[in-house]
Structure formats: C-alpha cells, structure tokens
Amino acid sequence: MRIRGLRQCFVGNSVLPRLPLIWHRTPVHELPSLAKKLGRKRLWIKRDDLITFGFGGNKIRGLEFLVGDALSREADTLITGAGPLSNHVRATAAVAAKCGMRAAIIYWGKETPQISGNFQLVRMLGAETWFTGSLDRSSVDVHMKSMAEQLTRNGAKPYVIPRGGASPLGVVGHVLAVQELLKQFARRTSMPEVIVLPVGSGGTMAGWLLGTSYYKAPWRIEGITVSRPAYEVQAQVLQLICDTERLLDIRSDVTKHSVVIHDGHIGPGYGCPSAEGSAAICLAAVEEGVFLDPVYTGKALAGLVELCATERLMDAKAVLFLHTGGQPGLFVPGQYP
Structure with a gap:
C-alpha cells in the first residue's frame, strides 16, 4: 500500500x-x-x-480527508457505493488505485451489459463491483456494512465511505x-x-x-x-x-x-x-x-x-x-x- x-x-x-x-x-x-x-x-x-x-x-475534495483518515487507520480496502453513474464512486476508485488499496464498490439495481461513463472508468481502475439487485438506494448501505464485516472476518482492514462521501x-x-x-x-x-x-x-x-x-x-x-x-x-x-x-x-x-x-x-x-x-x-x-x-x-x-x-x-x-x-x-x- x-x-x-x-x-x-x-x-x-x-x-x-x-x-x-x-x-x-x-x-x-x-x-x-x-x-x-x-x-x-x-x-x-x-x-x-x-x-x-x-x-x-x-468529490475529490472530500476524499482528501476521508482517505486520509482511512490511511491513518491503516485500512487496506475502501468500500463505497451508489448508482453506476456515480462521480463519487469513480473518484473513490481512482484514489484507491493511486494508494494501492482495494476498492469494493456496491451499486444499487441490477447489472446491465452496457459499460460506459463512470462505470467504465471504475472498471478501468480495477475496482471490484457488486449490484444489490434492488432499486432502493438504501440497499447499498446494507450491503456495504455486510461487505465490511465479511472482509474483516477474512483479515482485511476495510474503511466504509458513505454514499456520496x-x-x-x-x-x-x-x-x-x-x-x-x-x-x-x-x-x-x-x-x-x-x-x-x-x-x-x-x-x-x-x-x-x-x-x-x-x-x-x-x-x-x-x-x-x-x-x-x-x-x-x-x-x-x-x-x-x-x-x-x-x-x-x-x-x-x-x-x-x-x-x-x-x-x-x-x-x-x-x-x-x-x-x-x-x-x-x-x-x-x-x-x-x-x-x-x-x-x-x-x-x-x-x-x-x-x-x-x-x-x-x-x-x-x-x-x-x-x-x-x-x-x-x-x-x-x-x-x-
């Protein structure tokens, strides 16, 4: 890292x-x-x-402090989420890549075969992505918490960034x-x-x-x-x-x-x-x-x-x-x- x-x-x-x-x-x-x-x-x-x-x-402005805090806590994974068009998610994936951290991204809805815009950039940056299957935006929060718990059990040090930072x-x-x-x-x-x-x-x-x-x-x-x-x-x-x-x-x-x-x-x-x-x-x-x-x-x-x-x-x-x-x-x- x-x-x-x-x-x-x-x-x-x-x-x-x-x-x-x-x-x-x-x-x-x-x-x-x-x-x-x-x-x-x-x-x-x-x-x-x-x-x-x-x-x-x-979104980069907020991430200077959010990721600064994550690094000070020796986190190795950034978890965040939103919709596939999210600027915040793309920016988070870019910071994670720069810092040598893993990016775990949770999107609401179902995955579509179309990969474009910010979703394409997130994939380009090497982030791992999951979809909740629900159009309820709050479903992202539930899945981020679950992801953090799972990664912690596996020995990782995740840091959850709320939707939109x-x-x-x-x-x-x-x-x-x-x-x-x-x-x-x-x-x-x-x-x-x-x-x-x-x-x-x-x-x-x-x-x-x-x-x-x-x-x-x-x-x-x-x-x-x-x-x-x-x-x-x-x-x-x-x-x-x-x-x-x-x-x-x-x-x-x-x-x-x-x-x-x-x-x-x-x-x-x-x-x-x-x-x-x-x-x-x-x-x-x-x-x-x-x-x-x-x-x-x-x-x-x-x-x-x-x-x-x-x-x-x-x-x-x-x-x-x-x-x-x-x-x-x-x-x-x-x-x-």
Missing part, C-alpha cells in the same frame, strides 16, 4: 490527516454571454470539474473550498452575492454553508436538489453541518432558514436526464463552451435559469455557479441532450 504524502491539516480547532490530491485552485471565470441571457450583471463559474485528479469533480470528514473538503474562493476574490473589485450549486447527498452544500459562516463570506448559498425532495435533503444538510461542527470543534450561525434548497428540477428521477437539464447543458455549451453533466450541473443550471426569472434572485446581480463535475455522464447513451 502506497501512503506517501499523507499530511496533517489544521481545520477549525482540529487536526486531521489529509491526502493531498488537489494541487491548484480550481479556476473561476466569468460567463458573459450567459450572464446577458439571464439578466445578470456578473455571472461567474467555479470549475471544480477541472480538478486534475481522477477525471475531476468536487456525505459525512463530516467529507464535508471538510467543501468547507475549505469556501476559503479557496475567498482568496480568489480577494483582489477583485466585486464578489458574488449568491452561489448556486447542485445538491445530491448534501455534503457539498453542508460544506459551503458551514464554510461561508465560519470564514464570514459575504454571499448566500442556494441549492438545486437533483436527488430527493428539498425537505429531505435540508434535514440531511443540517445534520451534516451539526456533525461537522463537532468534528472541527467550531460553531456556526447556520439555521434551518439558511438552508435554501429549490425543488422542481429532479425530472424523471435521480440519475435520469430531464428536458430542462438537457436544454441547460446545450445552453452552456453553445454560449460559453462549458460542458455540464446530465445528473447534477445540467439540472442545477436549469434551476438557476428559472430562479433568474423570479423575484428570488431579482436583487442579485452577481452570481456564481459551482461546476461540480460529472462530464463522463455525457457519454452514457440516453444521458446526453
């Missing part, structure tokens, strides 16, 4: 093991054509899709993304008033809300749910923030009213393309040469387009959109516009 590079990182009032996987700040640039179409004075995008490790995406350690990486963005805007004449991002398992939004409070950033955060009803993910985000505050020994001013999540853009279901999301993908590609993905950012941009036409963002002339990655999903038949 290769563990060179493991470092200690001070976050809040805690010291956490961190495996560095991101070597540069992700770019922030303006989208002038799209801003004009949406009636915004300024529209920026932060390109976490351009993280260079493991095909990019902001949605855990306090996973949230920490997104807290630090706020600090990174503040540094990027430190010498600029204006800052975003609102940051809009996609919300799936809740870890990204929890981190951005907690980081915004902790670092006293001047913007507010608004999420577009792409996975489950807003009230469900709001509760999950609040719990993640509470648990992460305990981990870091800090307090924030985030309340239930701070967790603003907009419904109406899930489409046929999580992981299924929507007409509005597909249109938004085309819009960003044509206007700015930026490619979004059909599972998260396409639907989130569709939500932003709708919000810009309502009173909710009427007063916000400077907006930043967080690109969380996921472009391998464009190369899955039926997942592109």
Whole structure:
C-alpha cells in the first residue's frame, strides 16, 4: 500500500490527516454571454470539474480527508457505493488505485451489459463491483456494512465511505473550498452575492454553508436538489453541518432558514436526464463552451435559469455557479441532450 504524502491539516480547532490530491485552485471565470441571457450583471463559474485528479469533480475534495483518515487507520480496502453513474464512486476508485488499496464498490439495481461513463472508468481502475439487485438506494448501505464485516472476518482492514462521501470528514473538503474562493476574490473589485450549486447527498452544500459562516463570506448559498425532495435533503444538510461542527470543534450561525434548497428540477428521477437539464447543458455549451453533466450541473443550471426569472434572485446581480463535475455522464447513451 502506497501512503506517501499523507499530511496533517489544521481545520477549525482540529487536526486531521489529509491526502493531498488537489494541487491548484480550481479556476473561476466569468460567463458573459450567459450572464446577458439571464439578466445578470456578473455571472461567474467555479470549475471544480477541472480538478486534475481522477477525471475531476468536487468529490475529490472530500476524499482528501476521508482517505486520509482511512490511511491513518491503516485500512487496506475502501468500500463505497451508489448508482453506476456515480462521480463519487469513480473518484473513490481512482484514489484507491493511486494508494494501492482495494476498492469494493456496491451499486444499487441490477447489472446491465452496457459499460460506459463512470462505470467504465471504475472498471478501468480495477475496482471490484457488486449490484444489490434492488432499486432502493438504501440497499447499498446494507450491503456495504455486510461487505465490511465479511472482509474483516477474512483479515482485511476495510474503511466504509458513505454514499456520496456525505459525512463530516467529507464535508471538510467543501468547507475549505469556501476559503479557496475567498482568496480568489480577494483582489477583485466585486464578489458574488449568491452561489448556486447542485445538491445530491448534501455534503457539498453542508460544506459551503458551514464554510461561508465560519470564514464570514459575504454571499448566500442556494441549492438545486437533483436527488430527493428539498425537505429531505435540508434535514440531511443540517445534520451534516451539526456533525461537522463537532468534528472541527467550531460553531456556526447556520439555521434551518439558511438552508435554501429549490425543488422542481429532479425530472424523471435521480440519475435520469430531464428536458430542462438537457436544454441547460446545450445552453452552456453553445454560449460559453462549458460542458455540464446530465445528473447534477445540467439540472442545477436549469434551476438557476428559472430562479433568474423570479423575484428570488431579482436583487442579485452577481452570481456564481459551482461546476461540480460529472462530464463522463455525457457519454452514457440516453444521458446526453
């Protein structure tokens, strides 16, 4: 097992093991054509899709701390799961391969003969995969626990990473993304008033809300749910923030009213393309040469387009959109516009 590079990182009032996987700040640039179409004075995008490790995406941020913790505990196997299109699973498989660890992946549903997108990349990285046979996403959790128990009995040292990396350690990486963005805007004449991002398992939004409070950033955060009803993910985000505050020994001013999540853009279901999301993908590609993905950012941009036409963002002339990655999903038949 290769563990060179493991470092200690001070976050809040805690010291956490961190495996560095991101070597540069992700770019922030303006989208002038799209801003004009949406009636915004300024529209920026932060390109976490351009993280260079493991095909990019902001899941790498959380994995720096999750895998750092796993390595500090001398784990030799990473267990995680989700659906076959999961960016988190692909990123986890890439980190496991880099560290010389075994990757045990649990997918919900039944295996299909079609191997493409993130599923293809996971197989390419040498991960072992199993399917639960159930479309219930929580079936993954049951099978991960069973897998960990079985591997432990066989003498292995497994480390279970929750779906989407949605855990306090996973949230920490997104807290630090706020600090990174503040540094990027430190010498600029204006800052975003609102940051809009996609919300799936809740870890990204929890981190951005907690980081915004902790670092006293001047913007507010608004999420577009792409996975489950807003009230469900709001509760999950609040719990993640509470648990992460305990981990870091800090307090924030985030309340239930701070967790603003907009419904109406899930489409046929999580992981299924929507007409509005597909249109938004085309819009960003044509206007700015930026490619979004059909599972998260396409639907989130569709939500932003709708919000810009309502009173909710009427007063916000400077907006930043967080690109969380996921472009391998464009190369899955039926997942592109």
